[in-house]
Amino acid sequence: MALAEAGGIKPAGASASGWSFPVMMGRLVDRSVVWRALEKLFWTCLSVGMFAGIWELFWWFGWADAKLLPPPHVFVGSVVDQAKFFNTATRWSIGTAMNSGPTPFEAVLITLGATTGRVFSGLLIASVLAIGMGVLIRYFLLMDRMVLPTITLLSPVSPIAWLPVAIFLFGIGNAPAIFMVVIALFFHMVLATINQIDNVSPNFINVARTMGATKRQIYGRVIVPAILPGMLAVLRLNLFGAWMVVLIAESTGVGYGMGQVIMLARNTFNPSLVFFCIFLIGLLGFVFDWLLRQAQRRILYWLPDATEKLRVL
Amino acid sequence: MCSETTSTYSSKDAVICRGVGKTWAAGTKRAHEALRDIDLDVKPGEFVVLLGPSGCGKSTLLYLIAGLEDATGGQIWSFRDRVEAPSPDRSLIFQETSLFPWLTVWQNVSFGLSLRGAPESERRAIAAEALQRVGLSAAMDKRPDELSGGMRQRVAVARALAMRPKVLLMDEPFAALDVQTRARMQDFLLDVWRDSGASILFVTHHIDEAVALADRVVVFTSRPGRIKTIVPIDMARPRNLFSPEAEALRIQLTELLRDEVDRAFAEQEAFGATA
Ligand SMILES: Nc1ncnc2c1ncn2[C@@H]1O[C@H](COP(=O)(O)OP(=O)(O)O)[C@@H](O)[C@H]1O
Ligand SMILES: [Mg+2]
Numbered sequence: 033m034a035l036a037e038a039g040g041i042k043p044a045g046a047s048a049s050g051w052s053f054p055v056m057m058g059r060l061v062d063r064s065v066v067w068r069a070l071e072k073l074f075w076t077c078l079s080v081g082m083f084a085g086i087w088e089l090f091w092w093f094g095w096a097d098a099k100l101l102p103p104p105h106v107f108v109g110s111v112v113d114q115a116k117f118f119n120t121a122t123r124w125s126i127g128t129a130m131n132s133g134p135t136p137f138e139a140v141l142i143t144l145g146a147t148t149g150r151v152f153s154g155l156l157i158a159s160v161l162a163i164g165m166g167v168l169i170r171y172f173l174l175m176d177r178m179v180l181p182t183i184t185l186l187s188p189v190s191p192i193a194w195l196p197v198a199i200f201l202f203g204i205g206n207a208p209a210i211f212m213v214v215i216a217l218f219f220h221m222v223l224a225t226i227n228q229i230d231n232v233s234p235n236f237i238n239v240a241r242t243m244g245a246t247k248r249q250i251y252g253r254v255i256v257p258a259i260l261p262g263m264l265a266v267l268r269l270n271l272f273g274a275w276m277v278v279l280i281a282e283s284t285g286v287g288y289g290m291g292q293v294i295m296l297a298r299n300t301f302n303p304s305l306v307f308f309c310i311f312l313i314g315l316l317g318f319v320f321d322w323l324l325r326q327a328q329r330r331i332l333y334w335l336p337d338a339t340e341k342l343r344v345l
Numbered sequence: 346m347c348s349e350t351t352s353t354y355s356s357k358d359a360v361i362c363r364g365v366g367k368t369w370a371a372g373t374k375r376a377h378e379a380l381r382d383i384d385l386d387v388k389p390g391e392f393v394v395l396l397g398p399s400g401c402g403k404s405t406l407l408y409l410i411a412g413l414e415d416a417t418g419g420q421i422w423s424f425r426d427r428v429e430a431p432s433p434d435r436s437l438i439f440q441e442t443s444l445f446p447w448l449t450v451w452q453n454v455s456f457g458l459s460l461r462g463a464p465e466s467e468r469r470a471i472a473a474e475a476l477q478r479v480g481l482s483a484a485m486d487k488r489p490d491e492l493s494g495g496m497r498q499r500v501a502v503a504r505a506l507a508m509r510p511k512v513l514l515m516d517e518p519f520a521a522l523d524v525q526t527r528a529r530m531q532d533f534l535l536d537v538w539r540d541s542g543a544s545i546l547f548v549t550h551h552i553d554e555a556v557a558l559a560d561r562v563v564v565f566t567s568r569p570g571r572i573k574t575i576v577p578i579d580m581a582r583p584r585n586l587f588s589p590e591a592e593a594l595r596i597q598l599t600e601l602l603r604d605e606v607d608r609a610f611a612e613q614e615a616f617g618a619t620a
Contacts, residue, residue, distance in 0.1 A: 235443035238413050242431045243457035243508060253460070257447045334446040334488055 100303055107304040107311065112136065114308045118143045118293055144312060147282065147290040148320075150206060151274045154213025158274075159267055162218050166225025171251055180226075187219035191277045199284065209289070212281035213274045220273075224266045228259035264328045271324060275317050357424060359512050359544035360387040360410055366418030366569075367405050378569040379405045383419070385563065385572065387544050389511070394555040395548045396598065397565025398606045403548040406570070407514045410546065411437045423512060433457060436505035440517040442497040444489040444504070451476065451485045454504045475503040478537060495526040499533070506541060513538075515547045519554070531557050535582065552598045556591055557584060564601045567609035573601060 084104040090096040091103035098106060107114070115136030165183075169175045194215045198208035232255055240254045282291025290309055297305035365383040370376045379402040387393050395403045408414045410421055412431040421428040423435060444453045452459075454475050455468035463471075476482050479499040489497055498518055505513055519527045531554065538545055549555055555562045562576040576598065580590055 233443070235439050235441065236445065238408075238411075238431075238437065238439075239443050239504075240456070240460075241413060242411055242433070242435065242437050243460055244431070244433050245460050249460055253456075254445070257445070260447075334490060 102304045102307060104307075104311075107307040110304055111308070114305050115140050117296055117302075117305055118288075140312075143288055143290060143293060144316065146206075146288055147278055148316065150209045150282070150289070151213060151271075151278050151320075153206075154210045154278070155217065155267070155271060155274045157210065158214045158217035158221055158270070159263070161214070162221030163225050163263060165218075165222045166229065167251060167256070169222070169226060170229045170255075171247070183219050183222050187223060189219075191216035192280060195280065195284065198281065204284075208284070209278055209281040209291075213277050216277040217270045217273060221266060221270060225259065225263065228262040228266075229255055231262075232258045261332050264324075264332060268321065268324050268328070271320060272317060275313060279313075356386070356422075357389065358386045359389045359391065359423060360385065360546065361422040362386075362406075362410070362419065363421075364419035365406070365409060365416050365421055367402065367409060367414070368417045369405075371417050380409075381418075381569040381571050383570075383572060387512070387546060389424075389544055390542050392538060392545045392547065392558055392560045394559035394562045395546060395565065396550065396552070396555045396562050396602065397570060398567050398602065398609050399550055400609065401565045401567050401605070402570030403565060404516050407437060407516050407546065407548060410512070411435050411514055413437070433508040434510055435512045435514060436508055436510040437514045438498075438501050438505055438516065438518045440520050442489065442494070442501065444497055444500055446489050448489075449485070450481070450487050450489065450492070450500055453489065453500060454507050456504065457508045471507055472503075475507040476500070478506060478540065479503045479533070495522050495530060498522070498530065502534070502537060506537065509541075511543055513541075513543050513545045515545060517548050517550070520549070520551075527554070528557075532583075534558070552595055552602065553586070555598060556594050557586055562598065564598065565605070567605045567612065573605065576601075 087096070087101075088103045088105065091098060091101075091106075096103065116139075118136065118139040165179070169180055169183075191212060194212060198211045198215070202208040202211055236254050236258055237250055240250050245253065278289070279291035279294060282289035283295040284291075290313060294306060294309050297303075297309065362383045362385040365380060365385075366378070367380040368376055368378045383406060385393075395406065397403050405414070409416050410423070410428065412428045412435065415429075423432075428435075444450075445456065448456065451469060451472040454472040455463070458468045458471060473482065473485065476485060479502055481496060481499055481503065484492060484496065484500070489500070492500065501518070519530045522530060534545075535558065547554075547558060556578065559578050562578065564573045564576065565571065566573045576594070578594060580588075580594075585591065
């Protein structure tokens with residue numbers, strides 16, 4: 033907008049959305065952003081392509097049995113075939129025809145959507161609870177003494193050990209899967225929050241204290257904003273953890289989801305389906321990590337871009 | 346020097362230290378004494394420089410006067426009030442920048458006011474005034490990471506001034522700046538000091554800086570820090586730092602310090618031998 037005003041030209045029909053002509057020109061002229069994005073995409077494709085290429089070569093030379101380790105062109109090529117296993121229709125219920133329900137393509141999307149939804153609900157609940165708990169533990173000495181030992185004790189427990197608990201408590205459906213994600217992340221994230229709080233620069237706290245800040249103000253106005261960058265990094269790392277756990281949870285029967293499809297693939301000995309699932313999960317994980325990085329850059333506008341630091345070495 | 350042991354103090358001095366001592370981690374195995382028996386009076390509007398080898402407890406003394414830490418011996422007073430907790434009357438400025446990176450410059454400057462729930466228009470006005478006093482009106486809406494080191498320290502000074510403190514405590518505020526910037530910042534600080542009428546306690550280990558700024562230079566011994574001597578400087582301002590008088594002062598202070606640095610080194614060697 034600033035550019036548009038400076039340019040002083042407002043061509044007729046310029047939309048109200050702010051994409052007036054001079055602004056668009058400004059964006060186009062600033063090619064470096066687009067260029068860098070393209071460059072990054074190129075390297076990503078090359079990296080994945082090389083990995084796939086080596087796999088294909090192994091298949092070509094006959095070193096990899098196509099039945100056990102089907103190469104990418106086989107499992108991606110048989111998408112339509114594989115998609116029918118993403119069975120989200122309730123065909124077993126009375127009055128439902130065997131071939132009614134969503135098309136295979138829709139079924140893949142529904143399955144992915146369900147799994148993604150569980151990952152994000154779990155991640156959201158876990159981070160809100162964990163950051164809240166971490167702050168409370170540092171804020172109230174009693175909380176520290178009463179709660180921290182238990183949390184430290186439970187944090188090394190593998191999520192798999194929680195699986196029976198999830199089923200006892202929540203039965204079958206979305207709830208146990210989300211519970212699994214939450215429980216797998218919660219304890220680590222509490223400890224990470226506490227660690228972040230302990231590493232806040234004492235100068236920040238002292239500045240606030242000399243200006244007469246109360247304990248509550250120090251937590252709300254200094255400590256929470258100061259730990260936000262670190263917490264977002266923790267969140268990003270835990271996103272992958274959430275993806276891993278959700279598959280375990282789903283394999284126990286929550287209706288439908290990626291975990292269940294992989295379980296089906298295992299039981300019916302269908303390597304193509306397994307690799308197709310791995311391919312989809314990898315793709316989704318990549319996309320969501322990218323989204324979270326963008327969010328991080330928006331929310332933490334004050335942090336400089338650190339990725340260039342090691343480039344000069 | 347003084348015999349007062351009463352719990353009220355009639356002197357209106359800006360800072361009064363009586364027998365102040367600080368032992369860190371007192372009562373534990375890691376206990377070590379940083380300060381011993383500090384007696385110091387700072388008059389309202391006075392510029393006092395604390396000079397001493399590093400590790401002698403200068404920062405510790407500022408923390409005690411700010412009320413951020415409790416003394417383990419003696420008493421500290423400020424304008425008749427016993428110092429027991431931090432107060433907006435006594436602002437502390439650190440060596441490293443302590444601006445909040447998530448706030449803009451003006452939000453940083455008016456942070457103290459926002460704690461009291463002042464409305465935004467008032468905060469902006471006071472921030473604008475404080476920033477004008479440090480010559481940074483144009484940086485109002487910038488973020489700290491867009492500023493140079495010198496500018497950031499000026500913003501920190503503006504933030505302290507916005508609280509209208511009676512005492513400014515400065516802990517090597519210009520130590521991280523290059524020589525030219527530091528000289529400019531010293532002139533700037535003297536202007537600010539004259540305008541505000543506040544007392545300043547300024548920590549440094551640079552003799553030149555002490556000569557340029559101080560009404561009185563308090564020279565510390567090495568650890569545990571005690572006051573070795575107090576050197577008054579009654580050169581008129583603006584000071585000619587190349588005058589014979591300034592040179593004589595530099596020589597005097599250098600010699601006072603050298604003894605202490607030598608002692609600190611000897612102590613460290615002995616420590617290394619026993620460790
Ligand atoms: N928060 C602290 N806890 C324990 N020891 C400290 C702390 N701050 C300073 N000290 C110790 O007190 C002594 C004096 O430190 P300091 O006041 O920072 O010296 P100076 O500012 O003169 O360089 C040093 O030995 C230092 O290790
Ligand atoms: Mg110091």
